[in-house]
Amino acid sequence: MAESGKIDxxxxxxxxxxxxxxxxxxxxxxxxxxxxxxxxxxxxLVLWIFVIGGMKRELVPGRWQMAVEYMTGFIKNLLIANIxxxxxxxxxxxxxxxxxxxxxxxxxxxxxxxxxxxxxxxTSHFTATGVLAIMSFSIVLIVxxxxxxxxxxxxxxxxxxxxxMVVPLFFIExxxxxxxxxxxxxxxxxxxxxxxVLLKVLAGFVINSANASPLxxxxxxxxxxxxMIGISALEVLVAVIQAYVFALLTSVYLNDxxxxx
Amino acid sequence: xxxxxxxxxxxxxxIFWLLLTFGFVFFVIGLGMVPKVQGxxxxxxxxxxxxxxxxxxxxxRADEAEADYKxxxxxxxxxxxxxxxxxxxxxxxxxxxxxxxxxxxxxAMIAAAEARIQAASNAAMAEIETVAADAARDMVARIxxxxxxxxxxxxxxxxxxxxx
Numbered sequence: 001m002a003e004s005g006k007i008d009x010x011x012x013x014x015x016x017x018x019x020x021x022x023x024x025x026x027x028x029x030x031x032x033x034x035x036x037x038x039x040x041x042x043x044x045l046v047l048w049i050f051v052i053g054g055m056k057r058e059l060v061p062g063r064w065q066m067a068v069e070y071m072t073g074f075i076k077n078l079l080i081a082n083i084x085x086x087x088x089x090x091x092x093x094x095x096x097x098x099x100x101x102x103x104x105x106x107x108x109x110x111x112x113x114x115x116x117x118x119x120x121x122x123t124s125h126f127t128a129t130g131v132l133a134i135m136s137f138s139i140v141l142i143v144x145x146x147x148x149x150x151x152x153x154x155x156x157x158x159x160x161x162x163x164x165m166v167v168p169l170f171f172i173e174x175x176x177x178x179x180x181x182x183x184x185x186x187x188x189x190x191x192x193x194x195x196x197v198l199l200k201v202l203a204g205f206v207i208n209s210a211n212a213s214p215l216x217x218x219x220x221x222x223x224x225x226x227x228m229i230g231i232s233a234l235e236v237l238v239a240v241i242q243a244y245v246f247a248l249l250t251s252v253y254l255n256d257x258x259x260x261x
Numbered sequence: 262x263x264x265x266x267x268x269x270x271x272x273x274x275x276i277f278w279l280l281l282t283f284g285f286v287f288f289v290i291g292l293g294m295v296p297k298v299q300g301x302x303x304x305x306x307x308x309x310x311x312x313x314x315x316x317x318x319x320x321x322r323a324d325e326a327e328a329d330y331k332x333x334x335x336x337x338x339x340x341x342x343x344x345x346x347x348x349x350x351x352x353x354x355x356x357x358x359x360x361x362x363x364x365x366x367x368x369a370m371i372a373a374a375e376a377r378i379q380a381a382s383n384a385a386m387a388e389i390e391t392v393a394a395d396a397a398r399d400m401v402a403r404i405x406x407x408x409x410x411x412x413x414x415x416x417x418x419x420x421x422x423x424x425x
Contacts, residue, residue: 010262010263011263013262013263013264014263014267015263015267015271015274015275017274026277029273029274029277030270030271030273030274031273031274031277031278032271032274033274033278034271034274034275034278036271036274036275036278037274037275037278037282040278040279040281040282040283041278041282043282043286044282044283044285044286044290047286047290048285048286048289048290051290051294051295051298052294054294054298055294055297055298057297057298057301058301059304059305059308061301061305065298065301068298069298069299069301069302072295072298072299072302073299073302076299091295091296091299092287092291092292092295092296093287093291095290095291095295096283096286096287096290096291096295099286099290100282100283100286122275122279124264125264125275126264127264127268127271127272127275127276127279128275128279131275131276131279131280131283132279132283135283189264193264
């Protein structure tokens with residue numbers, strides 16, 4: 001970045017191996033401990049600490065226990081609203097998914113750059129979101145086929161379809177069903193990437209305009225900076241909403257598997 | 262775009278660490294801790310609704326007891342009123358009987374007294390007759406010198422007394 005004031009807004013997504021683990025491998029596959037892996041571990045740790053605070057199991061909860069119970073209750077209500085009482089058994093999975101993504105999104109937004117560190121949002125990588133999406137989709141398939149067997153295919157033929165339309169509709173529904181893991185994974189990846197790119201581009205405006213001339217710095221630079229404040233708030237909202245959307249869509253798909261139509 | 266540019270050398274590390282960390286999150290936190298947290302919340306909800314039900318039941322019991330008390334109150338009230346009325350009528354009857362006895366006594370005493378008065382007045386009348394007849398006979402003897410018979414004098418006195 002030092003060279004000629006050129007700021008690459010994509011550099012924040014670069015994965016770098018840490019602690020000299022470049023060539024760590026398992027069965028021929030590289031498993032270097034990267035900055036991305038570090039943030040995955042951090043998200044898991046923060047979530048662990050958060051939930052430990054809710055394990056006091058007191059009848060009259062303190063603030064922390066209340067917060068943890070609020071989150072589990074939120075996921076429970078989401079699942080019961082979408083799936084019904086049978087949805088309770090998915091609380092551990094959807095809670096893990098929601099909180100892991102939420103913390104990943106929020107940790108990636110921390111202004112750690114002020115301390116010379118490089119925050120990283122692993123949910124802005126489709127290798128990560130794709131694994132989560134495939135996991136949710138696999139659970140839907142496993143539950144669907146385990147519960148309904150081949151009858152699960154009736155999901156692709158909505159009630160009251162005219163006989164003539166059964167075959168074309170089956171393929172249309174099949175395609176829309178198969179697209180789900182992609183839309184699930186890409187939505188999160190795109191939303192995170194776009195927000196972070198936007199923030200970096202605006203930050204580049206601030207730096208480059210200030211470097212160009214004081215006048216430009218005061219006009220373009222301060223305008224960009226004010227915009228950044230608003231967009232940072234928006235990004236916090238997007239971080240929460242995207243985690244919620246992921247959990248919500250997972251529970252909607254699980255409803256298809258549990259109850260068909 | 263590093264996501265695409267670096268995919269060949271980073272995908273295995275990304276997938277490995279994601280499965281490892283998410284596996285920890287799911288198995289340790291999701292399966293190990295969340296059910297306990299949710300269990301505490303559910304137990305609290307159950308306790309609250311149980312307590313509310315108990316309070317409702319106690320309320321219903323209190324209402325029942327109040328209704329029961331009202332019924333018994335009304336019952337004892339009517340019983341007391343009946344007892345009071347009976348006592349009143351008994352007392353009235355008793356006093357009537359005593360008044361009747363006293364009336365009879367008084368009437369008997371009045372009758373005796375009247376009889377005594379009558380007797381006394383009769384005796385007085387008889388004495389007056391005798392005295393008047395004697396006086397009449399003396400007056401007749403003194404005026405006319407005729408000795409009037411006792412009978413004639415008595416008849417004349419009776420006639421005069423009867424005329425007033």
